[in-house]
Amino acid sequence: MSEELAFLAATALAIVRALPITLVLSLSSAIGASMLAAVLVAAQQTRIGRPLAHVWIFVFRGTPLLLQMFMVYYGVAALGPIRHGVLWPLFRDPLFCAWLALTCCCSAYIAEVLRAALAAVPTGQIEAAKACGMGRGTRVRRVIMPQMLRLALPAYGNELVMLIKSTSLASTITVVDVTGVAQLVIAHSYRTIEVFCLAAAVYLALTAGLTALLRRIERGLAQ
Amino acid sequence: MTETVLRVRGITKSFGARAVLRGIDLDAHRGDVIAILGGSGSGKSTFLRCLNLLELPDAGTIEIAGAAAPLVHDTQGRARIADPRALNDLRAKTAMVFQNFNLWTHMTVLDNIVAAPVHVHGVPRAEAADRAQALLEKVGMAGFAAHWPRQLSGGQQQRVAIARALATDPDLMLFDEPTSALDPERVREVLDLMRALADEGRTMLIVTHEMAFARDVSTRVVHVRDGVIESMGPPALMFGADASPVFRAFLSH
Ligand SMILES: Nc1ncnc2c1ncn2[C@@H]1O[C@H](COP(=O)(O)OP(=O)(O)OP(=O)(O)O)[C@@H](O)[C@H]1O
Ligand SMILES: [Mg+2]
Numbered sequence: 191m192s193e194e195l196a197f198l199a200a201t202a203l204a205i206v207r208a209l210p211i212t213l214v215l216s217l218s219s220a221i222g223a224s225m226l227a228a229v230l231v232a233a234q235q236t237r238i239g240r241p242l243a244h245v246w247i248f249v250f251r252g253t254p255l256l257l258q259m260f261m262v263y264y265g266v267a268a269l270g271p272i273r274h275g276v277l278w279p280l281f282r283d284p285l286f287c288a289w290l291a292l293t294c295c296c297s298a299y300i301a302e303v304l305r306a307a308l309a310a311v312p313t314g315q316i317e318a319a320k321a322c323g324m325g326r327g328t329r330v331r332r333v334i335m336p337q338m339l340r341l342a343l344p345a346y347g348n349e350l351v352m353l354i355k356s357t358s359l360a361s362t363i364t365v366v367d368v369t370g371v372a373q374l375v376i377a378h379s380y381r382t383i384e385v386f387c388l389a390a391a392v393y394l395a396l397t398a399g400l401t402a403l404l405r406r407i408e409r410g411l412a413q
Numbered sequence: 414m415t416e417t418v419l420r421v422r423g424i425t426k427s428f429g430a431r432a433v434l435r436g437i438d439l440d441a442h443r444g445d446v447i448a449i450l451g452g453s454g455s456g457k458s459t460f461l462r463c464l465n466l467l468e469l470p471d472a473g474t475i476e477i478a479g480a481a482a483p484l485v486h487d488t489q490g491r492a493r494i495a496d497p498r499a500l501n502d503l504r505a506k507t508a509m510v511f512q513n514f515n516l517w518t519h520m521t522v523l524d525n526i527v528a529a530p531v532h533v534h535g536v537p538r539a540e541a542a543d544r545a546q547a548l549l550e551k552v553g554m555a556g557f558a559a560h561w562p563r564q565l566s567g568g569q570q571q572r573v574a575i576a577r578a579l580a581t582d583p584d585l586m587l588f589d590e591p592t593s594a595l596d597p598e599r600v601r602e603v604l605d606l607m608r609a610l611a612d613e614g615r616t617m618l619i620v621t622h623e624m625a626f627a628r629d630v631s632t633r634v635v636h637v638r639d640g641v642i643e644s645m646g647p648p649a650l651m652f653g654a655d656a657s658p659v660f661r662a663f664l665s666h
């Protein structure tokens with residue numbers, strides 16, 4: 191019994207040590223994907239950008255994230271110009287490859303969320319801004335963006351929760367995140383259930399924390 | 414002769430094959446209160462929205478307090494505004510009060526009122542806030558500065574919207590059925606406020622179905638029918654026995 195407890199404690203410690211990797215990957219992908227999504231939605235408002243954004247979203251939303259990670263980590267690395275170019279230190283790093291795949295994939299989903307929110311901003315709100323002489327930039331900053339973010343928040347929160355869980359796929363390209371550590375421990379100990387449960391608990395804590403935070407922001411915005 | 418604030422010539426507008434405005438000329442002098450009357454679908458809202466270019470006319474010229482945003486036409490004859498800067502300058506001289514208020518829901522009452530002075534006219538925020546407080550008092554909404562639009566009744570929202578419109582001291586105020594979305598008992602408070610604005614010499618164009626208000630407050634009544642001005646004149650004339658038969662028929666049904 192005490193041996194069991196000691197095993198659980200050691201496993202928990204190992205998993206918590208890997209937590210920063212999962213956190214960094216989640217946070218950096220969330221930032222990257224959100225910024226890229228904003229660019230995509232801005233591009234959608236222009237004649238040249240619309241088809242490009244459309245293709246981007248079509249491809250990254252329509253293919254599995256796991257394959258995207260494999261392609262970035264194994265596929266791109268096989269390309270001569272990358273392998274022998276200045277970017278090689280980046281593409282050699284599995285964490286960077288996981289970040290890139292997550293950013294591209296999630297940007298497509300978040301762009302869809304933002305696009306829907308933009309379409310849902312009531313015309314009257316925008317017309318009131320036009321009517322008093324606000325230029326396009328002022329309108330976007332003072333009226334359209336705040337309205338849009340408020341409308342997007344619930345669905346955007348969902349995407350972030352999905353993103354956190356998706357970071358676990360990074361373990362398949364050798365990133366030693368929470369899931370990666372769990373797999374290593376299992377490989378040595380052959381104990382599956384308790385290790386996966388511990389790892390799952392970590393993701394649960396992360397997503398629960400995020401959900402609570404988003405709920406508070408939502409309430410603050412609702413007034 | 415008083416200053417001409419609005420000068421409109423030859424406004425036309427079609428939606429697809431449907432000609433909604435078929436050539437409208439109108440002048441307004443400072444202090445004019447023009448009531449625009451007409452049946453549903455006659456083009457009143459479209460006309461009003463063409464004046465601040467929320468709707469782009471197909472042709473015609475609009476001059477407001479010396480500002481104009483000329484139209485140019487491409488090879489297919491489609492109109493567009495040549496200079497977006499001129500468009501915003503023209504709009505900045507006007508203010509619009511909407512049927513559905515359209516207060517910005519993500520801003521407090523105070524922020525709604527200071528937004529245009531601060532972000533369009535570059536007035537320092539503190540100065541704009543002081544003026545906003547005075548305007549709130551004027552529209553009977555003192556003490557509501559920190560409220561959110563959704564916490565207010567329709568009549569209160571419309572009075573705040575009027576304060577927002579006054580905040581930039583506009584040369585021309587456009588009202589599109591400002592009381593049509595209100596409960597009957599709230600209509601009075603908004604009409605009284607508009608009457609006060611008329612008395613202080615504001616130049617206003619008001620699309621309305623409130624005939625008594627048009628008769629008692631306006632300096633001129635304009636009857637729009639099928640996208641043209643069918644007749645116009647001072648209310649005493651328009652509501653008298655010598656008005657055009659078409660307008661009398663409109664009034665009597
Ligand atoms: N954006 C639009 N697209 C197509 N048709 C439009 C549009 N806006 C207005 N119309 C049409 O133009 C005509 C005039 O509309 P408008 O709103 O100007 O009438 P109105 O005089 O304000 O009527 P009401 O008293 O009902 O408000 C109507 O037939 C309407 O259906
Ligand atoms: Mg109308």
